[in-house]
Amino acid sequence: MSRLKDIVVAALGKDVKPDDTLSPASVISLFIPREQFAEATKALKNEYALLAAEWATDETSFSRGFGIYACFRKEMEYLIVRTSAPVDDPTFPSLTKKFAAAFRFERQIQSLMGVTAIGNPDSRPWIKHEDWPADAWPLRKSFDASKPLPRVPGEYQWIRVKGEGIYEIPVGPVHAGIIEPGHFRFQAMGEDVINLEEKLGYVHKGIEKRFESLSWHEASRLAGRVSGDSTVAHSLAYCRAVEALTGSPVPDRAMWLRALFLERERIANHLGDLGAICNDVAFAFLLYQFSRLREIVLRANLKLFGHRLLMDRVVPGGVAANIDAAGIQAIHQELDWLAREFERLVLIYDENSSVEDRVRDTGVLKPEQARDLCVVGYVARASGLNLDCRIHQPFPPYDRISVNVPVLVSGDVHARAWVRVEEVRESMRIIREVLNTLPEGGIMNPLSDPGPDRAGFAAVEGWRGETLYWVQSGPKGEINRCMVRDPSSLNWLGLEQCIHGNIVPDFPVCNKSFNQSYSGHDL
Amino acid sequence: MKIHPFLIEMVQIAVLLFAAPLFAGWVKMVKCWSQGRTAPSLFQPVRDIRKLLSKDVVLAENASWIFRFTPYLVFGVTVLAGGIIPIISTDLPLAATADVIALVALFAIARFFTALAGMDIGTAFGGMGSSREMTIASLAEPAMLMAIFAVSLASKSTSLSQMVLVVSQGYSILQPSLAFALLAFILIALAETGRVPVDNPATHLELTMIHEAMVLEYSGRHLALIEWAKMMKLFLFVVLGISAFFPWGIAVNDDLAGILAAPAYLVMKLGLAAVGLVLIETGLAKMRIFRVTEFLGSAFLFATLGMLSFFILE
Numbered sequence: 001m002s003r004l005k006d007i008v009v010a011a012l013g014k015d016v017k018p019d020d021t022l023s024p025a026s027v028i029s030l031f032i033p034r035e036q037f038a039e040a041t042k043a044l045k046n047e048y049a050l051l052a053a054e055w056a057t058d059e060t061s062f063s064r065g066f067g068i069y070a071c072f073r074k075e076m077e078y079l080i081v082r083t084s085a086p087v088d089d090p091t092f093p094s095l096t097k098k099f100a101a102a103f104r105f106e107r108q109i110q111s112l113m114g115v116t117a118i119g120n121p122d123s124r125p126w127i128k129h130e131d132w133p134a135d136a137w138p139l140r141k142s143f144d145a146s147k148p149l150p151r152v153p154g155e156y157q158w159i160r161v162k163g164e165g166i167y168e169i170p171v172g173p174v175h176a177g178i179i180e181p182g183h184f185r186f187q188a189m190g191e192d193v194i195n196l197e198e199k200l201g202y203v204h205k206g207i208e209k210r211f212e213s214l215s216w217h218e219a220s221r222l223a224g225r226v227s228g229d230s231t232v233a234h235s236l237a238y239c240r241a242v243e244a245l246t247g248s249p250v251p252d253r254a255m256w257l258r259a260l261f262l263e264r265e266r267i268a269n270h271l272g273d274l275g276a277i278c279n280d281v282a283f284a285f286l287l288y289q290f291s292r293l294r295e296i297v298l299r300a301n302l303k304l305f306g307h308r309l310l311m312d313r314v315v316p317g318g319v320a321a322n323i324d325a326a327g328i329q330a331i332h333q334e335l336d337w338l339a340r341e342f343e344r345l346v347l348i349y350d351e352n353s354s355v356e357d358r359v360r361d362t363g364v365l366k367p368e369q370a371r372d373l374c375v376v377g378y379v380a381r382a383s384g385l386n387l388d389c390r391i392h393q394p395f396p397p398y399d400r401i402s403v404n405v406p407v408l409v410s411g412d413v414h415a416r417a418w419v420r421v422e423e424v425r426e427s428m429r430i431i432r433e434v435l436n437t438l439p440e441g442g443i444m445n446p447l448s449d450p451g452p453d454r455a456g457f458a459a460v461e462g463w464r465g466e467t468l469y470w471v472q473s474g475p476k477g478e479i480n481r482c483m484v485r486d487p488s489s490l491n492w493l494g495l496e497q498c499i500h501g502n503i504v505p506d507f508p509v510c511n512k513s514f515n516q517s518y519s520g521h522d523l
Numbered sequence: 524m525k526i527h528p529f530l531i532e533m534v535q536i537a538v539l540l541f542a543a544p545l546f547a548g549w550v551k552m553v554k555c556w557s558q559g560r561t562a563p564s565l566f567q568p569v570r571d572i573r574k575l576l577s578k579d580v581v582l583a584e585n586a587s588w589i590f591r592f593t594p595y596l597v598f599g600v601t602v603l604a605g606g607i608i609p610i611i612s613t614d615l616p617l618a619a620t621a622d623v624i625a626l627v628a629l630f631a632i633a634r635f636f637t638a639l640a641g642m643d644i645g646t647a648f649g650g651m652g653s654s655r656e657m658t659i660a661s662l663a664e665p666a667m668l669m670a671i672f673a674v675s676l677a678s679k680s681t682s683l684s685q686m687v688l689v690v691s692q693g694y695s696i697l698q699p700s701l702a703f704a705l706l707a708f709i710l711i712a713l714a715e716t717g718r719v720p721v722d723n724p725a726t727h728l729e730l731t732m733i734h735e736a737m738v739l740e741y742s743g744r745h746l747a748l749i750e751w752a753k754m755m756k757l758f759l760f761v762v763l764g765i766s767a768f769f770p771w772g773i774a775v776n777d778d779l780a781g782i783l784a785a786p787a788y789l790v791m792k793l794g795l796a797a798v799g800l801v802l803i804e805t806g807l808a809k810m811r812i813f814r815v816t817e818f819l820g821s822a823f824l825f826a827t828l829g830m831l832s833f834f835i836l837e
Contacts (some may be wrong), residue, residue: 169647169730176727190654191812280731282723282809288558354720354808504651505812508728 004049004072004079005030011043012036019082027071027457029080034068037083038093038119041070045098049074050374052459053468053485054095054105056113058141060087061475062453066115068092069483070102071457071468076392078459080470085115094119101374101490112208113139127201127522130154138209145209161187161194169504173202180518184507191503196496200522207523211482216242216447217316219479223469224311226484227520232258232265233462234469234520235314238482240395241469242316245456246448252439254318255396260434261310261319263427266463268297268309270420270427271342273515277417278349280509281358289345293338300334318444328435335428346421359414363510365498366411375494377465377487378423379514381407382415383494389461401433411498416513423463450477464517465491486520526779528616532606535615538786539605543758544568544751546793553801568754575747583644583740593640594741594748597633601752601759604629608759609766611785612774613684613691622681623671627664630715633752634660641737648729652736655812659721659733662819663714666707669826673704674767676833683766691770699836703829705768710822712760714815717753719804721815724753731809761800765792 005028009016015036019029032040049072057067065086072079085092094117095102106117107126114137125132131151137143160168166189173181181202187195207226211219223238224231236258243250275290298308305313305321313321323331349355365375370383380387388405390398406422408415450473457470465487474480495514499507548565555562564570582591604626606617621629638656641649675681677700678689690701714721717734729736738749766773772788774781810818 167647167650169651171730176729278808280728282719282726282731283807284725285558285805288560292559352806352808354806354810357814358808358811503812505731507730 004028004044004047004074004077007043007047007049008032008040008079008081012040016040019080027078027080029082029455031082034083034085034092037068037070037081038095038098040081041095041098044072044074044079047074049079050371051095051099051101052078052374052376052466053470053483053489054102054109055470055483055485056109056115056139057472057481057483058113058139059084059480060141061480066090066113068109068115069470070095071470071485073387073392078393078457080457090115091118093117096120096122099374100372101493104489104493111137113137124157127204129201129204130156138206143209145206156199158185159187159195159197163189165189166194173199182518186504186507188504191505193499193502193504193507196499196507198492198496200492200518202522203519204522205519208482208484212479214479216246216450216479219482220314220316221312223482223484224314226523227486227488227517228309228311229269229517230265230462230464230467230486230520231309231311232261232314233460233464233467234484234486235312236262237458237460237462237467237469238471239314239316240458240460241456241471242447242450243456244458245454245471245473246450248317248448249445250318251442251445252396253322253441254443254445256434256438257319257321257323257443258314259397259401260323260431260438261305261313262460262462263430263434264297264301265310266427267338267424267431268294268301269463270424271297273512274345274349274417274420276515277359277413277509277512278355280512281355283352283355286345286349286355293341293345296334297338300330304330315444317447318442320444322443323438328438331431331435335432339425339428342424349417349421356414358506358509359417359513360412361410362413362506363498363502363513364410364412365494367409369497370411370494373490373493373497375465375491377461377463377491378416378419379465379487379491379494381405382419383411384409387466389459389466393459395458395460397434397437400437401430403430413509413513452477453480462487464488464515464520484520484523486517486523488516488518488521491516492521526782528614531612531774531782532615532617534782535610535612536602536605538610539602539755539758542793543755544572546758546761546797547754549794550757550797550800553797554804557801557805568750572747572751575742575750576744578743580743580745585645586740587643589636590640590643590740591745593636594745594752596636597752598748600629600633601755604759605755607683608763609684609687609770609773610762611789612782613688614774614776615684618682618684623675623683623686624668624681626683627667627671630756631660631664633756637734637737637749644740646740648732648736648739651730652732652734652739655733656737659714659815659819662816662823663711666819666823666826667711667715669823669830670704670707670711671767673700673707673826673829673833676700676830677837683763687766687770687773688775690767691773691775698833700829700833701768703825703832705764707822707825707829708764708768710818710825712764713803714819714822716757716760718757718800720807720810721818723809733812761793761796762789765789765796 017031019031052071052073054070059067064084068083070081106120109115111125111128169186171184173183183199185197224235226234271290271294275287279287302308304327365383367384370385386407390403406419452475455472460467468485470483472481547568552562607621638653641653678686722733774785
C-alpha cells in the first residue's frame, strides 16, 4: 500500500486512476486529469514529498497527444503522476509554485518538447540556446534531426542587479581548467556576490533524441556516455529501467558485481573530488596525493575489468565483466593499502587549520533550502537530507547490505567534503562485503521482448546522487522515449543559492564541492 | 686585483636577469618534490620565456598605449631595482642614487601601471585583479617601509648598501629589532611576490586570482616580459631578505676574491630560501582574501615592534 498514492487519491477522489498501461512493477503510477495536475502536487507538497523529476513525452503514435509526467519521492517510495495534453493545446499547469525545482524542468520541457507550463514565471529557454528557432522542438516526433537548423538572432535575458558600485562578472562558458563548458554570471558589489545565475546547455548533444533511434542494447552504450565520470550509475539506471520494462530477471552474481562497480566508481570520483576541493584553496599537496590514489583505483579497474572507468561493463540483462578468485584477492589487498593511505591524507585535511579556515562556513546550503530545491546526493546529505536510493529504494544487492549513510547539517564546503570521506570509508566496507558474499552463477540473462507501450523506471544512487531513468516503448516495441535525470539537474540549483553571502574568490571552491555534471544536465 | 665598480654593477644585472628564472625553476622543483611529484627541469622557466618571446602578441582592439607600454615599464623598473639591491656586492655605484624608499617606490610604479593595464582592456577579471592588488599594496607598502626602517635604524642610513654593510660587519640577527623586522619582511615578501597564502601563482581559477587576474589579457612577448619581471621580483625580494638579514659572504669591497666567493654564498642561501618558501607554500592553504588585511596588519605590527625594541633595548 502506497502512502503517496493515498495522499493523491484522498485529495482528488474518483478522478484518479491507476495508470495500468504504463505502470511498471518498480514504481506506482497514477493518471490525473490535466486540470487537477497542480492540485495533486499541492497535496503531495503538504505531505512533504519532494519532486524528483518532471518530463514530457510525445505520445502521438499512441494518439494520446503529449504525456506529462512528474516523479515524486518520499522516504521509501516513488510516485509517478501522469497527465496528458492534446496536440492542439500543448499546455499543462505549472508545478513551480509548489516545487521551485520544477521551474527548470518546465523550461526544458517548453524548449525541447514545445509543451508549455501555464503559470511558470520564467519563460526563457533552457538548454536550447536563443540562436535556435523558437519553434524547433527537437524531442517531438515530427522534428527532423537530420537537417541543420538555421541560426536566428536572439539574446538571453539575464537577471540584472542595478545600483551604484554593482558590477557584473561573466565567467565562461569556456574555462581555463580542463572542465566542461558552462556560463556563470555574477552580480557583485566589491567582493560580495549579490546574485549568481547559471546558463547551461553548451554541451547539449541531443542524447534523449538519439536514444529514440537506437536499439535497446545499443542504448546502454549511449547511457554509459551521458556523463563520463558516472558511467556505471547511468548505464546501471538505464539497464534497470529496461529490465523493469521488459520484466527480465538478472542473475544474482551480476547484481552483486553491479554493486561492486558502482562502489568502485564512487570511491574513484570521491577521491578525485577531495583533491580538487583542496586544490581550489591552493593546497595542492592533497590534490596530487588524492589523484594518485584515484589513479591506482582506475588502473586496478583496467587490469581487472578491462576499462578504467568501467564503461560498458553494465549491460541490459547483466554485466560484461566477471571476477575470479585472484581478482577478489587483489581487490582485498588493494583496499587494505588504500584504506591506510586514505586515512593518512584525511588526517592531513582534517588537521590543517588553514584548509579548515577556507572550507568551514563557506558556501552554506541551508537544510531548508536543500529541501525546497529537492537536491540529491552528497549535496543533500551535507545539508541534512537523508536521501540515498541505496536505502530508500534498495535494489539488489543493497536490500541485503546495510548501507550507513553519513548525514551532516552544516551544508558548507567542509560538509560536502566530509560526506565524501565517510562515503569512501563506507564504500570500501561494502566492496569487502560484496566480495565476501559474491554468489556463483552466470552473469548475463537475455533480455525479454519489450512489447509496445510499456514503461520502466529505475533509480540508482550514483556517486553524484540519485540517477533516474524512465524508458517507454513505442508501438513496435522500440524506444519511444528515454528520460534521463542526472543528479546535476537538481543540484545545479543548489549552487546558485549557496553562493549568496559569499565572496567572489570563494566561488571556485563552492563549485568544486558540488562538482555537478554539465553533460549529464545538458543531455 | 681590483674590479671596477661599474663592472660589478653589470655583473649584478646579468646575474639578476639569468638567475631569476633559474631560481623560479628551483622553487618549482622543490615544490614538486614536496608534493611527491616528478619535477620539471631547472630550466623550464627559461624555456617558457623563450617560447613566449617567439609568439605573436594578441592585442585587444581597445587596448591603449598603457596596455602596450606596461610590460616594458615593469621589466625596466624591476631591472633598475636590481641595480640598487646588493646582490653580490655592496659596492654599487647605482646604490648612491637611490635608497630603500626609492626601491619601494620603484615597485609601486610597476604595480601602479600593472593595475592600470588590468583595467585598460575593460574585462571584469582585470578590474577585479587591479582592485585586489591595490588593496594589498596599500597595506604591504607601509609595512615594508617600517620593516626596512627598523633595519636602517641600526645602520643609521636608508641606503641599502650601507645597511647591508653594517649588518654584515657584525650586527647580529639576534638583535630583537632585526628579528622582528625579519618576521615582518617574510610576511610582506609573501604578499608582494604573490605567493601562497596570499595569492596562488599556479592557479587557473580567474575568480581567485590577484596578480594573475591583472595580466590575464597579456600574450606573447608582453607576457614574457611580465613573467620574467615577476620572477625577478621574487628573486629580488629573496635577495633583499638575504642581504639585509643574512649578508655574510657578500662582497663589501672591490676585491676579486670577495666578488668570486659572493656568488657561491648566494647560491647556497638562495637554495635554502627556496626550501623555506616551499615549506610555507606546501603547508598552507591560501587564506580568504579579507584575511590578508590581518596578515599584513601583523607584518606592520612586527615591524613597529622592531623599531620600538631598537629604542628600548639597543
